[in-house]
Amino acid sequence: MxxxxxxxxxxxxxxxxxxxxxxxxxxxxxxxxxxxxxxxxxxxMPVGAMVILTVYALRDTDPTVLVSAGPAALALAITVGLHLWRGSMTLSIFAGTAAYVLVTSFIAA
Amino acid sequence: MLEMETASREQPSTREEVVAGWRTVLPACVAVLPLGLALGVLVVHTGFAWWWAPVLGAVVFAGTMEFLLIGLLAAAAPLAQIAVSTLLVNFRHVFYAISFPLHRVHGGGWKAYSTFALTDEVYALTATPESASWSRARILSIQALFHVAWVVFVAIGAGLGSLIPAQVVGLEFAVTALFVVLGLEAYKVRRSLPVPVLAFGCAIVAALISRENMLLIAMGMFVAALVGSYVLSTRRRHGV
Missing domain, CATH: 1.20.5 (Single alpha-helices involved in coiled-coils or other helix-helix interfaces)
Structure with missing residues (x-):
């Protein structure tokens, strides 16, 4: 190897x-x-490519399983909500990721 | 001297352009920090020497493919299989040439680097109408800073390797969040809902056909649909 x-x-x-x-x-x-x-x-192209890449990035999330879809839905809501509210890319990405890591590592697990 | 001053007043200096590029790319660097760390950790946890991580990051410079490549290399996959996998995973990049402002990057060597470093994130950052008038210095500084940041993050991740506890998972969501935010930014340019809805439909259908090859299938269907809508709209305009 x-x-x-x-x-x-x-x-x-x-x-x-x-x-x-x-x-x-x-x-x-x-x-x-x-x-x-x-x-x-x-x-x-740009907006469509980003939609497709988002779905691709979430391809291992099972929409019918709560412990899989729940954290993703929550983190997506935080990311989109913060971005529409504050408009800061860094803040939206950081907060969304932090929420996802916290929920998947310590609550859903 | 006077002429130079006039010129510099009319056109922003190279340094200003480089700084402007950094400002553009900084959020993307922050977004891929957890991902770079995760890649570095994965390289070490798979059993490779830590320094393969920055080599991989610098030479391949295509995030999704790098994660996949670690698995292929660990399984000692034939080089032909590595080539075909790369072709499928990265085929979407052929569409980026449609709008990326390479015509602003003069000089063969610079053009070569600019195409080499044309990642998803760089494409998204330059997918605004204004980018068509950006300077070479701004475009290249976006790409080079992103490249350097990625290699550094991956190296740090490999260095930290064993220190990150195994129960911390989900860092890869940073890339999802990055695409969502860049999608919202791209939406603001046209504020038309049918195009993202069409893309979402293509992505779902492609995922149902093949989860492994969904990127290529979805991008292909989406571009075909856009070409179809163009043909229909010109026919209508010509009264056919």
Whole structure:
């Protein structure tokens, strides 16, 4: 398991694929930069991508089990509520995470 | 000298731009602090030497994939499987090229770094209409500070490793909270509800099809739906 050559190879392979996925589309999209279609998609992508990433981050939460969904729902409510009220990203994230860690580590467990 | 002063008054100095970038990225750094610590702890608890943690963080620089990669490396997975897993988990990044302001980053080397460090968080921070006029210094300072912060957090996590009691769980919620907050910020730009509702629908359907590949499926369906809505709206406009 601790063969350094294998570990380093694995890290380099993963990094190379990641970089390819991040860089190659720029070359392919360059001719389309000013297209109305890309503007339409690009305008609506950010909010949608964040919704999808949020659901993905919560994929191991079971909505039918209270000890799983309860802490997540509470922490989400705190995060969203604080953000709408105070508008501070740092405060919203910190408070939501602290609530989740406290409830899952010491109450739900 | 006079000319220089006029120029500096018209355009913010590089230092001001770097500071502006730091201000933008700071909340994201705070958000990934617990996650970086958790990753470092996981590296040590899996049985790797602590210094693999910062190497992993610096070279792969894709949070979700790094967590997955530790498991793959511990199981001595074939390199081909590592490549395919990375392709599936990180495929969503191909869509980020649509709006990321790479055209503001001049110079081949800088462009190479900027694409290398185009994480979910960096994409979200630059997904505002104003970013299209940001300077290279501001964009790169956002990316570089986030990169350095991530590597430092992961290294600290690996160093603390055994000190964090095993019953403290749930630190990974910080990333969920980060995406929620960035989603709220992105919503404020257009204040249109159908798009996030559509994305939520895509995510739920994708999760029901395959929980492991849901990111790729959901992003693909979502972009396809946006293209479809564009085609429909132009047809309507042309009276077809």
């Amino acid at each position: 601790s063969d350094p050559v294998y570990i380093l190879s694995g890290i380099v392979v993963s990094a190379a694929v990641t970089w390819l996925l991040r860089a190659a589309p720029f070359a392919m999209l360059a001719p389309l930069r000013h297209s109305a279609l890309l503007a339409h998609v690009g305008e609506r």
